[in-house]
Amino acid sequence: MATYLVGDLQGCYDELQMLLDRVKFDPTQDTLYLTGDLVARGDKSLECLHFVKSLGTAAYTVLGNHDLHLISTALGIKKIKPRDRVAPIFAAPDFFELIHWLRQQPLLIHHEQLNFVMTHAGISPDWNLATAKACANEVENVLRYGDYRYLIENMYSEQPDRWSPNLKGLDRLRYIINAFTRMRFCYRDHRLDFACKQPIKDAPKNLAPWFALDNPLYQTENIVFGHWASLVDEITPPNIYALDTGCVWNNRLTLLRWEDKRYFTQSAVKNYSDF
Numbered sequence: 001m002a003t004y005l006v007g008d009l010q011g012c013y014d015e016l017q018m019l020l021d022r023v024k025f026d027p028t029q030d031t032l033y034l035t036g037d038l039v040a041r042g043d044k045s046l047e048c049l050h051f052v053k054s055l056g057t058a059a060y061t062v063l064g065n066h067d068l069h070l071i072s073t074a075l076g077i078k079k080i081k082p083r084d085r086v087a088p089i090f091a092a093p094d095f096f097e098l099i100h101w102l103r104q105q106p107l108l109i110h111h112e113q114l115n116f117v118m119t120h121a122g123i124s125p126d127w128n129l130a131t132a133k134a135c136a137n138e139v140e141n142v143l144r145y146g147d148y149r150y151l152i153e154n155m156y157s158e159q160p161d162r163w164s165p166n167l168k169g170l171d172r173l174r175y176i177i178n179a180f181t182r183m184r185f186c187y188r189d190h191r192l193d194f195a196c197k198q199p200i201k202d203a204p205k206n207l208a209p210w211f212a213l214d215n216p217l218y219q220t221e222n223i224v225f226g227h228w229a230s231l232v233d234e235i236t237p238p239n240i241y242a243l244d245t246g247c248v249w250n251n252r253l254t255l256l257r258w259e260d261k262r263y264f265t266q267s268a269v270k271n272y273s274d275f
Contacts, residue, residue, distance in 0.1 A: 003114060003258040005033045007243030008064065008226040011042020011085060013051065015253040015266040022264055023257065027058035033109065035226030036064025036120035036181070039086055041248045042272055046088040049098050063105050063143075064120040064227060065181040072152050074099045103143045107180040108136035114258055116241075121227040124179040125190045125213040126163040129221060135176045142173065161191045184228050186210050199230045211240045224256075248272050 004025065009016055025032065038052060038061060039045035052059050070086060072078045074095070080086060089095060109118040110133060117123070123132045142151045154170050155177050163175055178192060185193045185207040196203050209231075211218050222239045229246035236242050247253035247268050255264040 002030045003033065004030060005035070005116075005118070005224055005241070005243060005256045005258055007035050007245055007254050008037040008229070008248075009034065009042070009048045009253070010037050010040045010066065010248040011045035011048055012247040012253055012268065012272075013042070013044035013047040014269050015247050016048070016051070018266045018269070019253060019255045019264055022266075023255065027055050030058065032059040033111075033118055033224075034059065034061035035118060035224065035243050036062045036105075037066040037226060037244075038064070039070050039089065040066040040084045043085050043270075045086050046092055049089065049102070053098065053101050060109055061105055062109055062118055062120050063102070063107055063181065067102055067105070068152065068155065068177070068181060071099060071102060071148075072155075075149055075152060077149075077153050078156075103148060106136060106140055107176070108132060116222040116224050116258065118224040120181045120225060121179070121183045122210045122225050123215075123217060123223060124163050124175075124183070124192075125186055125210055125215045125218075127179075127215070128217055132217075136180065139173055139176050139180075158192075158194050161193075163190070181227070183210050186213055188213075197230060200234055209236075211237065 004023065032055065034052060038048045052061055069078065073080050089098065092098065107119060127135065142148055151173055155174055157174055160167060160171050160175050167175060182194060183192050185196045185203055187193060187206060188208065190213060193207055196207055200209055224241040224243060226244035228242060229244045229249055231242040232245045232251055241256065243254050243256060245252050245254040250268045250271055250273060252265045252267045
């Protein structure tokens with residue numbers, strides 16, 4: 001029995017299957033955890049959704065920003081971006097079932113037995129683990145049982161950019177979504193920055209990676225995340241696991257076997273920029 005953690009798929013289905021074949025993944029014994037963004041710019045987003053959903057309790061994924069955007073386009077709130085190759089999802093006979101399934105997925109997974117926390121982008125520098133779990137649950141409840149259309153329709157904003165426990169309503173839910181699914185750099189006062197997507201060495205000096213700020217949680221928990229492809233080959237603290245290695249940007253897909261911390265990688269098998 002083994003536990004495998006994999007970075008953002010973004011439609012890179014073939015590379016995922018190559019990795020799972022290499023480690024002889026057995027869904028009757030092994031478990032797969034995914035950092036979100038199952039869909040978007042690769043050519044097999046539909047296959048990724050079908051596969052992860054088909055694994056049942058052998059696979060767990062968190063929601064990424066591209067997953068939420070897919071829900072938005074499914075609701076007719078936003079149009080499909082030309083660079084997002086998700087048209088086959090809309091033509092699938094189980095389209096509504098897939099969108100419903102996606103809405104049920106969490107923003108945060110805390111595996112207490114194996115001692116890791118997984119989100120798509122990270123954990124706000126102003127949260128401890130209890131607050132992060134409670135905040136994730138607030139949004140998850142709306143997506144699953146509440147007025148999720150109203151939430152999705154109003155999530156497209158970069159404000160508020162700083163957490164306060166006094167935030168209410170859409171401001172509160174929007175900050176939670178942005179922290180879990182869009183965060184990369186932060187200002188030193190913990191405000192979120194959404195403009196900079198550069199490697200750490202090229203970032204403005206007034207910005208720092210979220211995990212470099214002064215939150216005790218970042219030293220006490222193993223945090224697994226994706227979202228930040230430009231972190232590929234960057235050194236992170238030993239308990240901070242950045243698994244998005246930019247397969248859809250013609251780099252590689254990364255799989256981590258948690259029990260022995262062994263990494264497996266698969267280079268992109270096609271030039272996605274040619275599509």
